[in-house]
Amino acid sequence: MQTTLKELPESRVEVQAEVPAEDVRRAANRTARAMARELRLPGFRKGKAPPALVIQRMGFGAVLSEAIRDALPEWYEAALLDAGVTPIGDPEIDMVSTPEEEGEPLAFKFEVAVRPVAKLGEYKGLEVGKEEKEVDEEVIDTEVERIREGFARLEPVEREAKEGDSVLIDFEGFVDGQAFQGGKADDYLLALGSGSLIDDFEDQLVGAKPGDDVEVEVTFPDEYQEPKLAGEDAVFKVKVKEVREKILPELDDDFASDASEFDTLEELRGDIREKVGKALNSRSEEDFRIAAVDAAVDAATVEVPDEIVTARAGERWERMERQLAQQGMDPNIFLQMQGKTRDELIEETKPDAERELKREAVVTAVAVAEGLEASEEEMVEALAHTAEHERTSPEKLLARLRENGRDRVIAEDLVAQKAIELIADSAKTIPKEEADDRKEKAEAAEKILAPEGEEKPAGKLWTPGDE
Template sequence: MSSNLKKLEKSVATIELNIPKEKFEEGLNYSYKKNVGKFNIPGFRRGKAPRIIVERYYGEGVLYEDAIEHVFPDAYQEALDSFKIEPVDSPNIDIIQIGKGKDLIIEAVVPVLPDVELGQYKGIEVKKVEYNVKDEDVTNRLEQMREKNARVIPVEDRAAQMGDIVDISFEGFIDGVPFEGGKSDNYSLELGSKTFIPGFEEQIVGHNVNDEFDVNVKFPEDYRVENLKGKDAVFKVKLNSIKYKELPELNDDFAKDVSEFDTLDELKDSIKKEIQEQYNKNAENEMKDNAVKTVVENAKVEIPEVMIDRQIDISLRDLDYNLRYQGLNLDKYLEITGKSKDDLRKEMHDDAALRVKTQLVIDKIGKNENIEATDEEVENRISEMAKNYNISVEDLKKELNENQINNIKEDIVYFKTIDFIFDNSKIISKEE
């Protein structure tokens, strides 16, 4: 078999495959044996007609499709290996020459992994990012701890007020007709949390346990449900119970109850240190992101549209997965937003193109710098995964196939390459 790389431009390769007539004859025999049982020819029992009779009765072309499918893969793979081409999608093929006693000539057009022309990726300048802990950060953390350790106390002798936690049953009506999603029993609501439609929570204030009353509201014009936008609604509400939070005092006793520290000052110092460590990580990650952005901007690459389409498919699957956690799905999201899937794909196009380019550039730098994943790093990553999924390392290893192990290695190399870029950057202060 021989092949000829006719053209390679804009990340699309055109390859001409010449499959010798002897090899194509093998394909025709394979096709005949595979399909002979399907042919019904007068004078022969089904499956017993000789190949020459089948070809005369149905025409020689009846065997071509399976013959091509039989001989094409090996010839195509041989050509890819010969020209060191990495395809990113299936090829479109065109038959140039075909016939009994002739070489089979096929032209294959295939999008390939594009070549990346790297710009500067060592010694790039990255602005220093710093986040420092403020007193209010510590205060907010302490308030969260107070909320977490608050006592919830039933109210019997007064009406509801802002800050209370109420249990309500309700049903909503528009023009006297109940609407979908507008009914709930024993719903827990913190007044003042702005969880409900504007004006709803305020109208519960002043009511007592077991009161039944109407709440009149207007849905916002930008409400997420299309058929409720801007509509006036009446909710029939029953107030089942009222509770309030009693927050613990901030003192040394509080520190002892919620931590290993004996004093509030020690707890504050610990919180400040913890927040600062997280801020430092955030700052470093932001600088790494900025370094990668610069390196990607410095590079040139023509990305096949099929790679962008695949990234959009991944993004849509991720979006659908996340929406399901919120009780929605992609179709419902499109209905609520009034968009079509094509609209969403167009919106995602530029971001998907950037993601693909970033991946290609990082991969190229990793290869240039011979960055690899060590056995120890792979073992550590597998151990981390096992811990996250609460299974043993041995059980996880049994489940991982070769492709999944390779994916783990690729992830390690990817992030090591980002670290390499950052470690070789020049961090400059605002003054510089």
């Protein structure tokens, strides 16, 4: 595929793309084979007619029209890779020319928003606040209790159940007097207060004794995963077979020895303290890196059109939709729980989306200014984990990515990390409180001094290959 790139105002580009005749032929044949599955042509069983005959019968134009609809997303991705463009939001695609007959190329063009360019200010030697976090003893206590809970034992007791106990129960649920599928269980061990069953179910078992029969009345939530039960009132007939009390081990050296490789409780607490300290330090370092990049952003000039901010905010929501789906939650139910519409949530995230775009623009500009590159060895190393998962070598995986131009994504990530490290490593550390105080004063001064409605000039758009 051949592409030409043209910069447009407002951080947009136009890409002209020509699809080779051979690629057009393959797409048409692929569509013709799909059409053949629904055609009966004389002399051929259904689905067995050759593509050439299907094209002859249906007409090249009709087959090509369907082929374009099927292949255009693939051609669009190929054009992005060839032009070295990372899009933001959806493109506006137009056909430039379509073949009149087989053996001719196809041309299309599209406009799409891209990351704006940053006009860099200072990005080395910036004074950046860093918070020194100390390990809170309460965090250690909480972790010790978590371990202790894991070594708890349950002992049957002859008394009323209370929160924190577990009950061994048989139960069966009924809606309008009829038992429903999935509403029955025997020898079910339920921890009271765990929230593992429907709201109010566990509360109605507090006070029950071994041998009691209890009728538990509940209402299924409107968003319940089984639509037939959603919003319905139900009655569960419950037989309490046992009440079991949770017995925690004593907090002593014997517990530490049983629960860990340490001989004493103090040694166990010391190990937890060290691990928590490392985690806090790691978080502090990451916060410092982000703050250093933000300081470089504040020193730079980056104009981000609202259209691009909205598009990025939309992309962030789409990522969240996929994450929710992977967790088994309907995104629409999530929106209902938040009491917001999709558009309202996108509007709320626009400030974060704008900051994200500015960070990317500055990091990219620093990489270009410093001439940063990713070496072959670094790319191979970066692919090691993925290659192991795919049961191949990093070298072979890189070669495969290189065939379709996707190695550029790996290289860009590595270069971005180098730019971030450069900014952070050169930064001068100051107390976070001092940095926050300076920022507040600077923002206050800017509000006082900035003329109302004054606009800063937009920077030149950066695209791959610019110097």
